[in-house]
Amino acid sequence: MYWTQFIYIVVATLAIGSAGALVALRHKSFSVWACALTGLAACILGTFIAGLWVSLGRPPLRTMGETRLWYSFFMLVSGLWVYRREGHRWMPGLSLIVSAVFMIVCLAHPEMHDQSLPPVLQSGWFVPHVSAYIFAYSLMGCAFLLALRAFWQGYHSKAVSRDALTSCDNLVQWGFLFLTFGLLSGCLWAVGSWGTYWSWDPKETWAAATWASYIVYFHIRLHKSASSGVAALWLLIGFILLQMCWYGFNYLPSAARSLHSY
Amino acid sequence: MYVSFYILLLLALVAQIAWGNIVATSLAFPVSGALIVALSAAGYVIDKEYGHTPWGRQLRSPLFTCHLMGSLAAYCVLGGLMPPLPEATEPTGLLWLGYRAGMDNFPTSLPFITLLLCCLLQLTMVVSRRLRHGWRISDSAFILVHTGWWIAVASGFFGSSDFSEQRIVVPSAYSDNVPYTESLASTRTAYDRQGHKMALPYSLSLTRFEMTRNAADGTPSRYTAVLETDGRKTFRLEPGKPFAPTWSERLLLVSYDAASPDHPAYVIISRVCQPWRYGILIGILMLMAGTILFTIRPLVATSHSEQ
Structure with a gap:
């Protein structure tokens, strides 16, 4: 597979994914067809990523454009997972829209897709660290969409109900597992590459802020009398911090001293 | 209780503005070892003697964790937003305040160290309470996560005084x-x-x-x-x-x-x-194991209830 073929993959993924999202919306209960179509769309994109991996001879996880491609794929997978687990029939559609945005950005700004991989990235931690983070980002992205929905419902009923966040709890718990794995595998990788587990690099600083914000969310949910609106607000804060950690910090002056630029 | 916490942070900020960042080597071993023992003993004694009082319960509460971790996130955000200052340049306005508050090197600033010490104290209290009141197998995830986080933070923070890096041509x-x-x-x-x-x-x-x-x-x-x-x-x-x-x-x-x-x-x-590297490694492994257990525990509970 080559980058020039990506446009066809985008068209196929969007067409089949849209069909899946429409079937999910039309059926009040869980639809196997919606699941199968969304799954097929994810498989097409996944196959392209695997093909790109083979043709490049390295994992396509090096540049921002390549991580966006993975995010598009994981967003479809996460949307399907939420639909399967929690039964939110609008989720395949919303996750497809987010995925489509990232695919279109990839088309407009493909960035580098050459075969080179700097020696520091030729580590066994590279794939698990980056892919765990991107999968966590997609799960947290779905949790963000659920939190927005909770706010929308709360706007109409004058309060965010505690039950509205139950789906978020499950999702954030899994997202946090991958986020923690990404963070800690990064520590183990860093000690071999840079000599320290943690060096308060700008990206690490934003990663710490993101991780702490989701811990706040968990502890708010543990506190019985705490407001659900505050919990949902922390999901939004966590998602914004997550965007900063992923690419936002690159636009700050402090990014110049970051070791996380390849 | 929460007001006292923010007053403490404010005092640390005033001290930071007055005296600047802490010199990392001042806490080198054996001072760091003594501080760890003192902090652990303080957490244990506070929980044992005053854990039943309203402020003792508040110190251990999830809500206090929210204040601690929320402040930690906020401090990281401020530190992350701080632009590096070119050499021989004097900051002005808000930047001047940021630099006086130690934001350019916030991990060694007094408010951040105060936050970390408060985190460690609270972790000591919650873990010692859980262990004193009969440890059960169902508590494994809780113990692993909180003890792992304690060990990783304590080893990273106190171990930074004994850390050194040199370049050799x-x-x-x-x-x-x-x-x-x-x-x-x-x-x-x-x-x-x-x-x-x-x-x-x-x-x-x-x-x-x-x-x-x-x-x-x-x-x-x-x-x-x-x-x-x-x-x-x-x-x-x-x-x-x-x-x-x-x-x-x-x-x-x-x-x-x-x-x-x-x-x-x-x-x-x-x-x-980095003599404390093994402490950090143990903390990381415990934290990871605990997080996995925390996540799969509801699944295990569901499959047991279905049986």
């Missing part, structure tokens, strides 16, 4: 015609971040350097340096593959003579001494 000892002589092509000198010279307990020399390049653009895809210590023991260094001469020390290949990459006259090695 290791000259090449090989030549096509001239036979190798240690005195001509070895070094016993390292430089710290301030450029101060330090003597190494062993000599280092470069005996071989190999590089492979990407066929497409000619950039280095892999490079390896073979070094010798005291003219006897040889070892191989690659980016991401360090060598440990002693239990607390790591040597990492950082760079090479870019002017002559095929036959470099020297390579640059980073020598990192």
Whole structure:
């Protein structure tokens, strides 16, 4: 597979994914067809990523454009997972829209897709660290969409109900597992590459802020009398911090001293 | 209780503005060890003697954790937003306040250290309470996560005083015609971040350097340096593959003579001494195991209830 073929993959993924999202919306209960179509769309994109991996001879996880491609794929997978687990029939559609945005950005700004991989990235931690983070980002992205929905419902009923966040709890718990794995595998990788587990690099600083914000969310949910609106607000804060950690910090002056630029 | 916490943070901020960042080496071992023992004892005694009081319960509560971790996130955000100051430039306005508040190097600022100490105190209290009140197998995830986080933070924070990093320029000892002589092509000198010279307990020399390049653009895809210590023991260094001469020390290949990459006259090695690394590693592994247990526990509970 080559980058020039990506446009066809985008068209196929969007067409089949849209069909899946429409079937999910039309059926009040869980639809196997919606699941199968969304799954097929994810498989097409996944196959392209695997093909790109083979043709490049390295994992396509090096540049921002390549991580966006993975995010598009994981967003479809996460949307399907939420639909399967929690039964939110609008989720395949919303996750497809987010995925489509990232695919279109990839088309407009493909960035580098050459075969080179700097020696520091030729580590066994590279794939698990980056892919765990991107999968966590997609799960947290779905949790963000659920939190927005909770706010929308709360706007109409004058309060965010505690039950509205139950789906978020499950999702954030899994997202946090991958986020923690990404963070800690990064520590183990860093000690071999840079000599320290943690060096308060700008990206690490934003990663710490993101991780702490989701811990706040968990502890708010543990506190019985705490407001659900505050919990949902922390999901939004966590998602914004997550965007900063992923690419936002690159636009700050402090990014110049970051070791996380390849 | 929460007001007292924010007053404490404010006092730390005032102290920071007045005296500046803490000097990391002032807490080197054995001071760090004594502080860990004192902090653990304080957490245990506070929970045992005052854990039943309203403020003792508040100290252990999830809501206090929210205040602690929320403040930690906020501090990281402020530190992350702080622009680096070009040399010989005086900050003005809000930037001046940020620099006075230690935001340019916030991990050693007093408010941040106060936050970390409060985190460690609360963790000691919640873990000691859980252990004193009958530890059950169902508490494993809780104990692993909180103890792992405690160990990782304590080892990272207190261990930073004993951390040191030096750069070594290791000259090449090989030549096509001239036979190798240690005195001509070895070094016993390292430089710290301030450029101060330090003597190494062993000599280092470069005996071989190999590089492979990407066929497409000619950039280095892999490079390896073979070094010798005291003219006897040889070892191989690659980016991401360090060598440990002693239990607390790591040597990492950082760079090479870019002017002559095929036959470099020297390579640059980073020598990192971090005696607390094993504490951090144990903390990381416990934290990871606990997080996995926390996540799969509801699934296990569901499958048990279905049976």
